Amino acid sequence: MKKILVLTVVILALGGANAAFADTSSGTLTVTATIESSISLTVESAGGTTSGTGTAAATSALGNISKYGSAPTGFTLARGASNWTLSSTIGVQVDKANLTSTDYTLTAQLGSAPASGVTWKLNGSTLSDSAATTLTSTGTYGSTGSYSWDIVVADSAAAAAIDNTIDFTATSN
Amino acid sequence: MRNAIATALCLLTLTANASSARRRAVAMPVREDLTLSFTRSLIDAGTIAHRGPADGNATRTTQDVGIRIESRSNTSRRAILRASLTSPDPQVKVRIDGITLGPLPAVIDARALVGATTTHHIEIEVSTAAAEGALLTSISWEAETP
Numbered sequence: 001m002k003k004i005l006v007l008t009v010v011i012l013a014l015g016g017a018n019a020a021f022a023d024t025s026s027g028t029l030t031v032t033a034t035i036e037s038s039i040s041l042t043v044e045s046a047g048g049t050t051s052g053t054g055t056a057a058a059t060s061a062l063g064n065i066s067k068y069g070s071a072p073t074g075f076t077l078a079r080g081a082s083n084w085t086l087s088s089t090i091g092v093q094v095d096k097a098n099l100t101s102t103d104y105t106l107t108a109q110l111g112s113a114p115a116s117g118v119t120w121k122l123n124g125s126t127l128s129d130s131a132a133t134t135l136t137s138t139g140t141y142g143s144t145g146s147y148s149w150d151i152v153v154a155d156s157a158a159a160a161a162i163d164n165t166i167d168f169t170a171t172s173n
Numbered sequence: 174m175r176n177a178i179a180t181a182l183c184l185l186t187l188t189a190n191a192s193s194a195r196r197r198a199v200a201m202p203v204r205e206d207l208t209l210s211f212t213r214s215l216i217d218a219g220t221i222a223h224r225g226p227a228d229g230n231a232t233r234t235t236q237d238v239g240i241r242i243e244s245r246s247n248t249s250r251r252a253i254l255r256a257s258l259t260s261p262d263p264q265v266k267v268r269i270d271g272i273t274l275g276p277l278p279a280v281i282d283a284r285a286l287v288g289a290t291t292t293h294h295i296e297i298e299v300s301t302a303a304a305e306g307a308l309l310t311s312i313s314w315e316a317e318t319p
Binding site for chain 2: 022023024025026027028029030031032033034035036037038040042054056093095096097098099100
């Protein structure tokens, strides 16, 4: 009786295994792409009332400025014998992606000629609208570089808007 | 009496086995019954370039692909759809319908409809640490009857 039961179980098990096979089909889908290296520059901070920080197009509004008025937000005001200087900093960050470069060169240039009697400086170097000024040639990716920003206004400068644009260019080394 | 019981049990067993075999002959799919086809055999994601800090530490691009499972014998209504990467790259993540693929098959759809084309969303995420150049990866798909 024991033998018969064992035989029965084996037969049933074999039958069950035979019934449980699953049908399978397979296929392959190929995915291709080209990974392109890139760097990005963002203005992280600046004196004045700023907007657009964290992007590549920030704006800083200084409002009305004068030698004997108060300094705009984020600026200090130093009065000289024949001029006065507004000082602040600009924070610029350059990030890289899919690039083996270890550092970058950062330059700055004014977008238009400065108003007469007004000098724009970054890191102590006078900016112009005709040539780029190198701020660093060993910039570190992924960290914000802080650059001193001075606007020197001669006492003789006409009372007028001093609007301008500082164009930064980062180039991977 | 022993012989009688033995004979009866054997007959019962054989009868049960024979009847299930007949059922299988009608209802069970034969091997190679399922077929798998794609609306696109190749996905070219084009150029993948990081767009800045907003992208974080990776660049993502998405593509859709339609997959059709067919049953030649029309006996299967549902199938289990799985996918895996043939050569995973730690710098490149591939997700299908939000499921991250690896070297082992992952279930994409446990009840995929047989006889219909279903669109699946493929997301390719490339780390900023990945080297520039050509990216080539293969997704292995398999459909199986439950």
